[in-house]
Amino acid sequence: MNVEAELKAWNFQVLMLVQAMLGAITPNFRMVVLSREGDVWVIRFYLERCVEDDVDEIEDIICQYTAYQSSDLKCKSEVLVSNVRLPSLSGADRVVYRRKE
Template sequence: MNADAELKDWNFQVLMLVQSMLGAITPNFRMVVLSRDSEVWVIKFYLQHDVEEDVEEVNDIICQYSAYQDSSLKCKWEILFGDGELPVNSEADRVVYRRKEIFD
Protein backbone atom coordinates (compact mmCIF):
# COMPACT_ATOMS: atom_id res chain seq x y z
CA MET A 1 0.00 0.00 0.00
CA ASN A 2 1.42 3.41 -0.89
CA ALA A 3 1.84 6.18 1.68
CA ASP A 4 -1.12 8.26 0.43
CA ALA A 5 -3.50 5.30 0.57
CA GLU A 6 -2.19 4.35 4.02
CA LEU A 7 -2.76 7.88 5.34
CA LYS A 8 -6.23 7.99 3.80
CA ASP A 9 -7.05 4.64 5.45
CA TRP A 10 -5.83 5.89 8.86
CA ASN A 11 -7.72 9.16 8.57
CA PHE A 12 -10.93 7.33 7.65
CA GLN A 13 -10.63 4.98 10.64
CA VAL A 14 -9.91 7.84 13.06
CA LEU A 15 -12.90 9.78 11.74
CA MET A 16 -15.22 6.78 12.02
CA LEU A 17 -14.08 6.11 15.59
CA VAL A 18 -14.57 9.76 16.58
CA GLN A 19 -18.05 9.72 15.01
CA SER A 20 -18.83 6.51 16.91
CA MET A 21 -17.79 8.06 20.23
CA LEU A 22 -19.94 11.19 19.95
CA GLY A 23 -22.15 11.44 23.02
CA ALA A 24 -20.75 8.22 24.51
CA ILE A 25 -17.71 9.49 26.42
CA THR A 26 -18.21 9.91 30.16
CA PRO A 27 -15.78 11.33 32.75
CA ASN A 28 -14.71 7.73 33.46
CA PHE A 29 -13.04 7.47 30.02
CA ARG A 30 -9.36 8.38 30.31
CA MET A 31 -8.05 7.62 26.82
CA VAL A 32 -8.97 5.88 23.57
CA VAL A 33 -6.18 4.71 21.24
CA LEU A 34 -6.39 3.36 17.70
CA SER A 35 -3.57 1.21 16.38
CA ARG A 36 -3.01 -1.34 13.67
CA ASP A 37 -1.57 -4.82 13.98
CA SER A 38 -0.99 -6.02 10.43
CA GLU A 39 -4.48 -5.96 8.88
CA VAL A 40 -6.36 -5.71 12.19
CA TRP A 41 -7.43 -2.38 13.69
CA VAL A 42 -7.01 -2.37 17.47
CA ILE A 43 -8.92 -0.02 19.75
CA LYS A 44 -7.94 0.32 23.41
CA PHE A 45 -10.28 2.00 25.86
CA TYR A 46 -8.73 3.16 29.13
CA LEU A 47 -11.38 3.59 31.84
CA GLN A 48 -10.71 4.67 35.40
CA HIS A 49 -13.30 2.38 37.00
CA ASP A 50 -15.13 -0.77 35.94
CA VAL A 51 -18.58 0.77 35.51
CA GLU A 52 -21.18 -1.40 33.76
CA GLU A 53 -22.78 1.54 31.93
CA ASP A 54 -19.41 2.58 30.48
CA VAL A 55 -18.63 -0.96 29.36
CA GLU A 56 -22.00 -0.93 27.58
CA GLU A 57 -21.01 2.42 25.99
CA VAL A 58 -17.82 0.79 24.68
CA ASN A 59 -19.87 -2.00 23.15
CA ASP A 60 -22.17 0.58 21.55
CA ILE A 61 -19.14 2.50 20.21
CA ILE A 62 -17.74 -0.68 18.63
CA CYS A 63 -21.14 -1.55 17.16
CA GLN A 64 -21.46 1.91 15.61
CA TYR A 65 -17.83 1.87 14.42
CA SER A 66 -18.41 -1.48 12.73
CA ALA A 67 -21.58 -0.16 11.07
CA TYR A 68 -19.53 2.54 9.33
CA GLN A 69 -17.27 -0.08 7.74
CA ASP A 70 -17.48 -2.54 4.91
CA SER A 71 -17.65 -6.24 5.66
CA SER A 72 -13.89 -6.74 5.34
CA LEU A 73 -13.06 -4.78 8.51
CA LYS A 74 -10.91 -6.70 10.96
CA CYS A 75 -11.12 -5.11 14.38
CA LYS A 76 -10.50 -6.04 17.98
CA TRP A 77 -10.78 -4.00 21.13
CA GLU A 78 -9.94 -4.14 24.77
CA ILE A 79 -10.90 -2.24 27.88
CA LEU A 80 -8.23 -1.47 30.45
CA PHE A 81 -9.21 -0.28 33.92
CA GLY A 82 -7.18 1.72 36.40
CA ASP A 83 -6.08 5.13 37.53
CA GLY A 84 -2.33 4.65 37.18
CA GLU A 85 -0.11 6.39 34.68
CA LEU A 86 -1.31 6.07 31.11
CA PRO A 87 1.09 4.38 28.71
CA VAL A 88 3.25 6.24 26.23
CA ASN A 89 2.03 5.19 22.81
CA SER A 90 4.19 4.42 19.83
CA GLU A 91 4.34 6.91 16.98
CA ALA A 92 2.24 4.52 14.90
CA ASP A 93 -0.70 4.72 17.33
CA ARG A 94 -3.33 7.45 17.24
CA VAL A 95 -4.70 8.84 20.47
CA VAL A 96 -8.28 9.60 19.50
CA TYR A 97 -9.39 10.84 22.92
CA ARG A 98 -7.56 11.73 26.11
CA ARG A 99 -9.02 13.56 29.07
CA LYS A 100 -7.11 16.19 30.97
CA GLU A 101 -5.58 14.78 34.11
CA ILE A 102 -3.77 16.76 36.79
CA PHE A 103 -1.61 14.94 39.31
CA ASP A 104 -0.01 16.52 42.35
Protein backbone atom coordinates (compact mmCIF):
# COMPACT_ATOMS: atom_id res chain seq x y z
CA MET A 1 0.00 0.00 0.00
CA ASN A 2 1.40 3.40 -0.87
CA VAL A 3 2.00 6.09 1.74
CA GLU A 4 -0.97 8.26 0.71
CA ALA A 5 -3.42 5.34 0.78
CA GLU A 6 -2.05 4.23 4.17
CA LEU A 7 -2.47 7.74 5.58
CA LYS A 8 -6.05 7.89 4.27
CA ALA A 9 -6.81 4.53 5.87
CA TRP A 10 -5.42 5.68 9.23
CA ASN A 11 -7.26 8.99 9.09
CA PHE A 12 -10.53 7.24 8.25
CA GLN A 13 -10.15 4.79 11.14
CA VAL A 14 -9.30 7.56 13.61
CA LEU A 15 -12.32 9.58 12.45
CA MET A 16 -14.68 6.61 12.75
CA LEU A 17 -13.39 5.82 16.25
CA VAL A 18 -13.78 9.44 17.37
CA GLN A 19 -17.34 9.47 16.02
CA ALA A 20 -18.11 6.22 17.83
CA MET A 21 -16.75 7.61 21.11
CA LEU A 22 -18.79 10.82 21.10
CA GLY A 23 -20.66 11.12 24.39
CA ALA A 24 -19.31 7.79 25.69
CA ILE A 25 -16.12 8.88 27.45
CA THR A 26 -16.32 9.19 31.23
CA PRO A 27 -13.68 10.46 33.71
CA ASN A 28 -12.67 6.82 34.26
CA PHE A 29 -11.25 6.61 30.71
CA ARG A 30 -7.54 7.38 30.81
CA MET A 31 -6.57 6.79 27.19
CA VAL A 32 -7.82 5.23 23.95
CA VAL A 33 -5.23 4.06 21.42
CA LEU A 34 -5.68 2.84 17.86
CA SER A 35 -3.00 0.60 16.40
CA ARG A 36 -2.63 -1.86 13.59
CA GLU A 37 -1.25 -5.39 13.76
CA GLY A 38 -0.99 -6.68 10.22
CA ASP A 39 -4.46 -6.27 8.76
CA VAL A 40 -6.21 -6.06 12.16
CA TRP A 41 -7.10 -2.70 13.74
CA VAL A 42 -6.63 -2.84 17.51
CA ILE A 43 -8.35 -0.46 19.90
CA ARG A 44 -6.99 -0.35 23.44
CA PHE A 45 -9.05 1.27 26.17
CA TYR A 46 -7.19 2.23 29.34
CA LEU A 47 -9.47 2.59 32.36
CA GLU A 48 -8.55 3.67 35.86
CA ARG A 49 -11.06 1.31 37.51
CA CYS A 50 -13.19 -1.58 36.32
CA VAL A 51 -16.62 0.04 36.13
CA GLU A 52 -19.37 -2.05 34.55
CA ASP A 53 -21.03 0.97 32.92
CA ASP A 54 -17.75 1.90 31.21
CA VAL A 55 -17.22 -1.66 29.97
CA ASP A 56 -20.76 -1.49 28.53
CA GLU A 57 -19.88 1.84 26.88
CA ILE A 58 -16.81 0.23 25.31
CA GLU A 59 -18.98 -2.50 23.84
CA ASP A 60 -21.27 0.20 22.42
CA ILE A 61 -18.26 2.10 21.02
CA ILE A 62 -16.99 -1.02 19.24
CA CYS A 63 -20.47 -1.77 17.89
CA GLN A 64 -20.82 1.77 16.53
CA TYR A 65 -17.25 1.79 15.18
CA THR A 66 -17.79 -1.44 13.24
CA ALA A 67 -21.16 -0.18 11.95
CA TYR A 68 -19.29 2.61 10.14
CA GLN A 69 -17.09 0.07 8.34
CA SER A 70 -17.27 -2.28 5.43
CA SER A 71 -17.93 -5.92 6.24
CA ASP A 72 -14.31 -6.95 5.66
CA LEU A 73 -12.93 -4.87 8.54
CA LYS A 74 -10.85 -6.87 11.00
CA CYS A 75 -10.66 -5.33 14.44
CA LYS A 76 -10.33 -6.26 18.07
CA SER A 77 -10.47 -4.35 21.32
CA GLU A 78 -8.66 -4.65 24.61
CA VAL A 79 -9.57 -3.15 27.97
CA LEU A 80 -6.67 -2.49 30.32
CA VAL A 81 -7.47 -1.45 33.89
CA SER A 82 -4.77 0.22 35.95
CA ASN A 83 -3.88 3.43 37.72
CA VAL A 84 -0.14 3.13 37.09
CA ARG A 85 1.67 5.34 34.63
CA LEU A 86 0.35 5.05 31.07
CA PRO A 87 2.69 3.21 28.69
CA SER A 88 4.92 4.80 26.09
CA LEU A 89 3.64 4.05 22.62
CA SER A 90 5.31 3.24 19.35
CA GLY A 91 5.27 5.75 16.53
CA ALA A 92 2.75 3.56 14.71
CA ASP A 93 0.08 3.94 17.42
CA ARG A 94 -2.43 6.77 17.44
CA VAL A 95 -3.68 8.20 20.71
CA VAL A 96 -7.30 9.06 19.97
CA TYR A 97 -8.12 10.20 23.50
CA ARG A 98 -6.03 10.91 26.58
CA ARG A 99 -7.16 12.62 29.74
CA LYS A 100 -5.00 15.12 31.53
CA GLU A 101 -3.11 13.45 34.38
